[in-house]
Amino acid sequence: MIKRVVDFFGDERHAKRRRRLFYLVLVLIVIADFLVFREHAEYLWERLPGWSALYGFGSCVLLIFVSKFFGHQCGLMRREDYYD
Amino acid sequence: MTDFVHPGLLFILGALPIPLLKGSVRKAYVLLIPTLAILAVLTMQLGDYGAARFIQQEIIVAKVDKLSILFATVFSIMALIGMVYALHLTHAGQHVAAFVYVGSALGVVFAGDYLTLFLFWEGMTFASAYLIFAQRSDQALRAGFRYLMVHITGSVALLGGIILHGFATGSLLFGPIEEGLGLATCLILAGFILNAAVPPLNAWLTDAYPEATVTGAVFMSAFTTKTAVYVLARAFPGTDLLVWLGTVMALYGVIYAVLENDCRRLLAYHIVSQVGYMVAGIGIGTEMAVNGAVSHAFAHILYKALLFMGAGAVIHVTGRRKLTELGGLYKTMPVTLALYMVGAFAISAFPFFSGFVTKSMVVAAAGQDHRALVVLALTMASSGTFLHTGLKLPYYMFFGTDKGLEAREPPRNMLVAMGMAAVLCIAIGVFPQTLYALLPHPVDFEPYTGVHVTESLGVLMFTALGFVIFLRALDPENTISIDTDWFYRIGARRFMWLAEKPLARYEKAVSDVSETAALPFLHGMALAGLRIDLHGVDALVNAVARAILLGGGALRRLQSGVVTHYALAMIVGVIAGIAVFAVAWR
Numbered sequence: 001m002i003k004r005v006v007d008f009f010g011d012e013r014h015a016k017r018r019r020r021l022f023y024l025v026l027v028l029i030v031i032a033d034f035l036v037f038r039e040h041a042e043y044l045w046e047r048l049p050g051w052s053a054l055y056g057f058g059s060c061v062l063l064i065f066v067s068k069f070f071g072h073q074c075g076l077m078r079r080e081d082y083y084d
Numbered sequence: 085m086t087d088f089v090h091p092g093l094l095f096i097l098g099a100l101p102i103p104l105l106k107g108s109v110r111k112a113y114v115l116l117i118p119t120l121a122i123l124a125v126l127t128m129q130l131g132d133y134g135a136a137r138f139i140q141q142e143i144i145v146a147k148v149d150k151l152s153i154l155f156a157t158v159f160s161i162m163a164l165i166g167m168v169y170a171l172h173l174t175h176a177g178q179h180v181a182a183f184v185y186v187g188s189a190l191g192v193v194f195a196g197d198y199l200t201l202f203l204f205w206e207g208m209t210f211a212s213a214y215l216i217f218a219q220r221s222d223q224a225l226r227a228g229f230r231y232l233m234v235h236i237t238g239s240v241a242l243l244g245g246i247i248l249h250g251f252a253t254g255s256l257l258f259g260p261i262e263e264g265l266g267l268a269t270c271l272i273l274a275g276f277i278l279n280a281a282v283p284p285l286n287a288w289l290t291d292a293y294p295e296a297t298v299t300g301a302v303f304m305s306a307f308t309t310k311t312a313v314y315v316l317a318r319a320f321p322g323t324d325l326l327v328w329l330g331t332v333m334a335l336y337g338v339i340y341a342v343l344e345n346d347c348r349r350l351l352a353y354h355i356v357s358q359v360g361y362m363v364a365g366i367g368i369g370t371e372m373a374v375n376g377a378v379s380h381a382f383a384h385i386l387y388k389a390l391l392f393m394g395a396g397a398v399i400h401v402t403g404r405r406k407l408t409e410l411g412g413l414y415k416t417m418p419v420t421l422a423l424y425m426v427g428a429f430a431i432s433a434f435p436f437f438s439g440f441v442t443k444s445m446v447v448a449a450a451g452q453d454h455r456a457l458v459v460l461a462l463t464m465a466s467s468g469t470f471l472h473t474g475l476k477l478p479y480y481m482f483f484g485t486d487k488g489l490e491a492r493e494p495p496r497n498m499l500v501a502m503g504m505a506a507v508l509c510i511a512i513g514v515f516p517q518t519l520y521a522l523l524p525h526p527v528d529f530e531p532y533t534g535v536h537v538t539e540s541l542g543v544l545m546f547t548a549l550g551f552v553i554f555l556r557a558l559d560p561e562n563t564i565s566i567d568t569d570w571f572y573r574i575g576a577r578r579f580m581w582l583a584e585k586p587l588a589r590y591e592k593a594v595s596d597v598s599e600t601a602a603l604p605f606l607h608g609m610a611l612a613g614l615r616i617d618l619h620g621v622d623a624l625v626n627a628v629a630r631a632i633l634l635g636g637g638a639l640r641r642l643q644s645g646v647v648t649h650y651a652l653a654m655i656v657g658v659i660a661g662i663a664v665f666a667v668a669w670r
Binding site: 037076 | 482
């Protein structure tokens with residue numbers, strides 16, 4: 001069972017179905033976020049359905065590029081023999 | 085049945101016979117002791133044990149309350165899982181070190197006074213260092229010594245703080261520190277946050293853990309930082325500084341994790357990030373925040389150990405640790421991958437996994453405390469956590485380009501240990517009330533609300549979307565990253581250069597000057613002195629002596645013995661006296 005699930009995520013021949021499933025999940029999450037009951041919202045963004053999706057995507061992109069900027073432009077990343 | 089058996093001493097004393105045992109007897113023994121420790125923790129009663137007086141101070145070896153029981157429970161469970169994972173080892177050394185390490189961590193958790201705490205604190209440092217040295221490579225030896233140096237420095241600060249604190253308050257009992265940030269408090273806090281790996285004192289962790297043995301790193305990921313979280317929760321709840329340190333820490337870890345190529349170093353940066361949530365929670369200091377922090381520590385120990393076990397299994401089987409050298413292992417190691425992913429879902433806080441019910445408590449507590457910025461920063465760090473541990477690491481390790489590595493599933497004991505941790509990660513996620521009942525304060529928090537589930541899934545799955553779109557930007561690069569260990573690694577080298585080049589040259593120049601100029605000069609001076617002595621002083625002395633001799637001879641001639649001569653001389657004298665009187669007086 002485990003092997004079949006793992007193969008579904010690994011094998012190239014499932015790529016198309018995998019992608020469809022992924023987009024379906026994304027859409028369902030956003031729809032669900034519009035439908036859930038928000039009893040009390042302390043902050044502005046908690047009242048916005050879909051905010052978390054936007055923030056998650058934004059955070060991910062920001063982290064990738066800010067980190068790579070630090071790594072490449074500010075010299076944090078060095079050759080492996082830097083300390084030798 | 086006694087009320088209390090110290091589980092820490094059970095481990096430390098229990099370590100002694102391990103080298104004498106062989107084969108399956110030893111295997112049974114190293115599993116028996118952690119099992120007994122779990123029983124000891126489950127059956128212990130609240131109260132103080134082992135009270136005594138030492139150097140006129142009150143000592144409490146074991147102070148049992150809900151907080152210490154919580155940590156002792158997860159520590160002894162983790163010890164059992166770790167021992168199952170390490171069961172295939174043939175040498176006794178690592179088992180002994182792990183036992184002493186776990187025992188010392190439990191000793192800290194129960195310590196009721198600073199002296200007991202410090203003793204076990206040191207025990208942890210040295211026992212854990214062995215788990216790095218046991219890897220035996222040159223790289224590991226160097227990392228091990230750096231680890232020791234940093235921790236000993238931290239311990240000295242802690243000891244200094246303890247002594248000053250003892251003088252100021254007259255008591256060494258361990259409890260909340262309310263004196264404000266004086267020197268004593270700062271030193272104690274510095275000692276604690278060094279072990280919690282709070283930046284800039286974090287580099288020892290990410291430097292040393294990836295160099296430890298495969299099984300040793302599993303123990304290390306669990307105990308040192310979480311013991312520090314425990315002491316912070318006891319001594320410094322509500323310290324505002326910790327909120328900011330914790331928040332920065334949570335982001336610091338994920339930023340470095342983007343750059344990392346070594347699989348266990350990437351996970352080590354996520355320890356920094358996750359401990360950030362705990363430190364921030366303790367800093368916020370409300371009942372809910374402290375509950376969140378310590379329950380997150382509980383969950384973290386299990387899922388982080390599971391992740392380290394997964395990465396360790398890959399290293400054990402392939403002998404490779406860099407993401408640039410790994411890939412395509414999903415075909416040969418599907419079970420390892422599945423168990424690793426349970427840990428990844430737990431750390432990322434997917435619903436029905438342990439992180440979901442604990443991490444959210446910290447974030448919700450920050451929200452209730454009106455700290456919007458902290459909420460946003462910690463949510464961003466959650467996104468980064470899933471990005472690396474849940475997506476980047478498994479993608480490049482198990483999927484990605486197939487590097488054609490020969491691999492198989494790891495030994496059965498490793499898989500069993502991973503399975504145990506995975507079951508607990510899911511159990512905590514599905515039945516959070518069991519964990520909540522153990523927490524030090526009453527829990528008024530429901531993780532499974534519709535909004536919380538959709539928000540969490542939104543953040544996580546759209547992080548996955550970002551990952552899919554920008555996959556190429558995340559390709560691991562064959563580099564290492566400069567962290568604050570730069571200051572003592574390069575700093576020490578600069579110091580040695582200073583000692584070997586300018587200082588040594590100065591020393592040589594000084595000795596050259598003394599040999600070529602000063603020595604002959606002094607030699608000449610000594611010769612001249614000798615000459616003056618011989619020809620000047622001695623001659624003068626001789627001349628005076630000779631003059632006295634001659635003078636004596638001349639005077640002797642005046643003494644003729646003829647009375648008339650004497651009478652004549654007297655008369656001449658009288659006349660001369662009168663003449664002088666007459667001329668000079670008148």
